[in-house]
Structure formats: structure tokens, C-alpha cells
Amino acid sequence: MSFIEAIKRYQESGDTDAIKMIREAMNYDYLHSPTGLTFDKPEMYVAFRCLRLLRGRLATIKYTLSEHGLHSRRDSPEYIFGEFAAAIKGWTGIELTVENFQEHEKYLASYLPTFVDLRHAYERIIGARPTIWHMLTNEIIEENWPELEAALKYALERVDANRSEREIVRYINRATRTAYLRTQFEGMRRVRRDGQSRYVEPKYYGPIYAIFGSASIDIGRLSGRQRQLIHRISEIIKKDYEEGRIEAYAVDIKGGYRIINRHIAEKLGMHEASLSRAIGRISVKL
Known part of the structure; x- marks a missing residue:
């Protein structure tokens, strides 16, 4: 049965032969492929792209071990x-x-x-006995297989199996990548700094960090009125976090939640500009 036929069977009856064909093709040693990146089976192009989705984890093996899975x-x-x-x-x-x-x-x-x-x-x-490289590669694939399999199913359900083989492979690769990365970045925030962006996992470092970007702040040097303001802001932050209202906060490059002055000002019944000036004066003191 061809890969295209297997895709049609999956769409018609849920038969998983197409997924099994891709998983089997992921065992191929693409690093030493005698034909480069030209393959005789379409599922091998899909398998290769799936391996590329894991390239960060596989690169860990590549740079800590030799291509044979050993040290030299x-x-x-x-x-x-x-x-x-x-x-x-x-x-x-x-x-x-x-x-x-x-x-x-x-x-x-x-x-x-x-x-x-x-x-x-x-x-x-x-090839009668797997190399350590092969065993570790398979271990990484198995660890990430549930997410990869779900992404492949997403793609196989939506691809037009009446298109050309090239178009089918291209669509599956694109849709699989989109679905897989969506699961990887679920719950993460995109942060832009210096013209670049990265995804970070949000973390709660406490209300003082959320206000100033550092948890090691001594507010003892502030005036009574300023300490009272910080206390009121801190109570809002703690309540928001406990009740799951994290969408109202930004995230910095370290992943730490940071206040958005407009949100805090609304909670305090202040103008945003007034709150920004007050926090600015406090920051200078600290």
C-alpha cells in the first residue's frame, strides 16, 4: 500500500497505517543518506521534517556524542x-x-x-545491532511522539489526498509543523527585545518583582505614603494571581510577570499617568 493510499484510508476509516509508515521512516539514518535529501518514498520527506522539528533535542546528542553515539x-x-x-x-x-x-x-x-x-x-x-546514537534518537522520538502524532493526525485529517504527491507532502509538513509548535508554545508568551522575539514560560516572582523587575528591593527607604502605595499595588497583584487574572500582566525577557500600569491604575482609581509618575519617582529612590 502506498503512502497516499494510506492517507485516504485514514481519512475514510481512521486506519493508522499512514502514521505507522511515517514513524517507521523516522528510523532511517538521514545523516548518512547515500541519496542526500532525495528519497523514493513520500513518507520519508514527512519523517525527515518531523525529525527536524526535534532538531534542538537531537542536536544535544550530536554535540555531546559522536555520530556513532559515542565520545570520539x-x-x-x-x-x-x-x-x-x-x-x-x-x-x-x-x-x-x-x-x-x-x-x-x-x-x-x-x-x-x-x-x-x-x-x-x-x-x-x-546494522544488526543499533548504535547508541540510534537508541538515543529513538528515545527522544518516543518522548515527543504523543505531540508529534497528534500534529500528524491534524495534518492527515485536513490534507486533500487528491492533490499531487508533492502538494500532499508539502501540506502535511506545513500543517504538522504548525500544530506541533502550537502545543510546544501553549501557555508561553512571546517577548520582543532589541528587534528580536522569543517565547518564554511565564513565572510569578512575587508582587515586588512585578512592579520593579527585581525581587531584591528594600522598600524601607521609602516614605510612608510611598510604602502604602506599593502595599496597595502588591495586594492587587496577589489577588489577580490567586484568581488567575494573568492576562492583565506583561511578561519580561526572564518570563517574570510585570504590571501594566493602566490595569493597576484602574484598580486603584487613579489616572495611568499619575501612577506611572509615582512608580518612576519610587524607582529612582531605590
């Missing part, structure tokens, strides 16, 4: 096999290769006390 080239199965082959040639005269390994396997198993390491290297080279 010397830990790669090819290097380990080559070291064994060089030693075996010196000891026995046998020119061991991946191609003739099985021919000499029985003898080497009885000859080498560390044969199991040689065999594991051989199995990883031929």
Missing part, C-alpha cells in the same frame, strides 16, 4: 573493528574484513577473549 571517532564501530583486524593480522595472518567476518567467526570466538566486543562492532556496522 575511536569509539566508532568501524574504528574498533579496524583495530581488531590489525591486531588479528599481526597475530594470525588473517586479513579480517566486514565481508569475510562470518568465515572466520568460529575460530576468532575461540581465539579472542574479547571476541564479544569485535562481534558487537561488526553487528553495528552491518
Whole structure:
């Protein structure tokens, strides 16, 4: 069954073969693809884009481990096999290769006390045993699969399966990305600073932080009237937070909730400009 046929079956009956095909294609070693980014199955383009959605997490593996999932080239199965082959040639005269390994396997198993390491290297080279890279990649995929699967279902339900294969893949990739990122940024706020923007997770650091952008503020140096104003603002902030009225607050680059003077002024029965001036004078003192 083709990927396009599987999509139509999903839309008609909820059959999940299309999703299974994408998940299976995510096991392919795209890093060492002999055809680059040209694939013979459309689901591989979708799988590749799904992996790119996880690129931040996968990059953690890439930069802390080698492409084989270990710490250096010397830990790669090819290097380990080559070291064994060089030693075996010196000891026995046998020119061991991946191609003739099985021919000499029985003898080497009885000859080498560390044969199991040689065999594991051989199995990883031929793909019979997963590399640590592959195992960790799959672990990250599984951790994020519920969100990815939900995003794929969103896309598969909406794609026009009568379009061309290219158009179908393009739509699925775009819709999957949109749905997946929506779940990742759910509950987060977008903050713009210096012409750039980033998403941050809102955090409540207390009323003093919400007013001044720092929790380590000593209001003891303020006048009685100023302390009273800060106390009144703090009570409003605490009540808003307890009752979930967080939409009325901004968020700074650290994710901390910050007051919006207009909202606080309305609660206090003051003009926004008057409150802004009062807070400004207090900030200068602190």
C-alpha cells in the first residue's frame, strides 16, 4: 500500500497505517543518506521534517556524542573493528574484513577473549545491532511522539489526498509543523527585545518583582505614603494571581510577570499617568 493510499484510508476509516509508515521512516539514518535529501518514498520527506522539528533535542546528542553515539571517532564501530583486524593480522595472518567476518567467526570466538566486543562492532556496522546514537534518537522520538502524532493526525485529517504527491507532502509538513509548535508554545508568551522575539514560560516572582523587575528591593527607604502605595499595588497583584487574572500582566525577557500600569491604575482609581509618575519617582529612590 502506498503512502497516499494510506492517507485516504485514514481519512475514510481512521486506519493508522499512514502514521505507522511515517514513524517507521523516522528510523532511517538521514545523516548518512547515500541519496542526500532525495528519497523514493513520500513518507520519508514527512519523517525527515518531523525529525527536524526535534532538531534542538537531537542536536544535544550530536554535540555531546559522536555520530556513532559515542565520545570520539575511536569509539566508532568501524574504528574498533579496524583495530581488531590489525591486531588479528599481526597475530594470525588473517586479513579480517566486514565481508569475510562470518568465515572466520568460529575460530576468532575461540581465539579472542574479547571476541564479544569485535562481534558487537561488526553487528553495528552491518546494522544488526543499533548504535547508541540510534537508541538515543529513538528515545527522544518516543518522548515527543504523543505531540508529534497528534500534529500528524491534524495534518492527515485536513490534507486533500487528491492533490499531487508533492502538494500532499508539502501540506502535511506545513500543517504538522504548525500544530506541533502550537502545543510546544501553549501557555508561553512571546517577548520582543532589541528587534528580536522569543517565547518564554511565564513565572510569578512575587508582587515586588512585578512592579520593579527585581525581587531584591528594600522598600524601607521609602516614605510612608510611598510604602502604602506599593502595599496597595502588591495586594492587587496577589489577588489577580490567586484568581488567575494573568492576562492583565506583561511578561519580561526572564518570563517574570510585570504590571501594566493602566490595569493597576484602574484598580486603584487613579489616572495611568499619575501612577506611572509615582512608580518612576519610587524607582529612582531605590
